[in-house]
Amino acid sequence: MIQNPVPCRLLCSTCLATFPAEVMKTVGTGGWLESDLCYQSHGTFPYPYLVAVCPCCHWGAYIRDFDKLAYLPRYGDSEISRALRVHLHEQRILYPGSRKYQLTAVSYSRAGAPPAGVGDLHLRGVWCARQEKNTEAEQAHLEAAVQWFERAVAQHLSGFEQARLHYLLGELNRRLERYEEAVRWFDGLGPGPAWLESWSKQMCTLARERDAAIQIL
Numbered sequence: 001m002i003q004n005p006v007p008c009r010l011l012c013s014t015c016l017a018t019f020p021a022e023v024m025k026t027v028g029t030g031g032w033l034e035s036d037l038c039y040q041s042h043g044t045f046p047y048p049y050l051v052a053v054c055p056c057c058h059w060g061a062y063i064r065d066f067d068k069l070a071y072l073p074r075y076g077d078s079e080i081s082r083a084l085r086v087h088l089h090e091q092r093i094l095y096p097g098s099r100k101y102q103l104t105a106v107s108y109s110r111a112g113a114p115p116a117g118v119g120d121l122h123l124r125g126v127w128c129a130r131q132e133k134n135t136e137a138e139q140a141h142l143e144a145a146v147q148w149f150e151r152a153v154a155q156h157l158s159g160f161e162q163a164r165l166h167y168l169l170g171e172l173n174r175r176l177e178r179y180e181e182a183v184r185w186f187d188g189l190g191p192g193p194a195w196l197e198s199w200s201k202q203m204c205t206l207a208r209e210r211d212a213a214i215q216i217l
């Protein structure tokens with residue numbers, strides 16, 4: 001099981017370029033949840049490495065949706081190893097997690113992915129932008145996630161998914177300081193697991209108090 005990002009050569013499904021990217025497959029264990037359901041742990045913040053963006057055409061996707069070519073070998077201190085490290089460092093700066101999730105959301109929405117799936121990409125974009133302390137990107141992802149999740153709940157999803165999206169719509173509106181909308185979504189949660197109903201009540205109280213701060217659950 002991979003716990004740290006590792007370099008891998010990926011094949012772009014759109015332009016067929018191959019490119020090196022850092023990838024992770026799991027989010028780790030033993031952490032905690034923030035109130036917008038972001039899982040955090042003491043290890044590497046995993047979300048930027050669960051998607052990759054083709055540097056040639058900007059097509060983005062979850063690592064699992066790439067035709068993966070191969071993990072790159074360890075080159076030691078060779079010239080190629082140094083060049084790879086420099087390239088991956090540049091890519092981290094050019095494409096921080098918030099940007100990768102923005103491009104990936106565009107790719108999936110163009111491909112006709114379900115609205116909840118596109119909303120989840122923007123939600124992960126919110127988590128990355130918060131980690132990057134990029135307020136502007138966080139705001140943009142929050143607004144996009146709300147729009148896509150609103151479309152998703154209009155489609156009447158199954159019980160847990162409907163409750164999860166109601167909770168998230170409450171929480172994301174609270175983070176956007178749209179307190180009345182937040183209360184309306186929390187109040188309309190409907191039947192869900194006890195833990196989600198309990199968190200919804202707590203976050204609804206904060207929305208009524210006009211408190212937009214992220215919470216640790």
Ligand SMILES: [Zn+2]
Pocket residue numbers: 012013014015016017054055056057058059
């Ligand atoms: Zn491409």
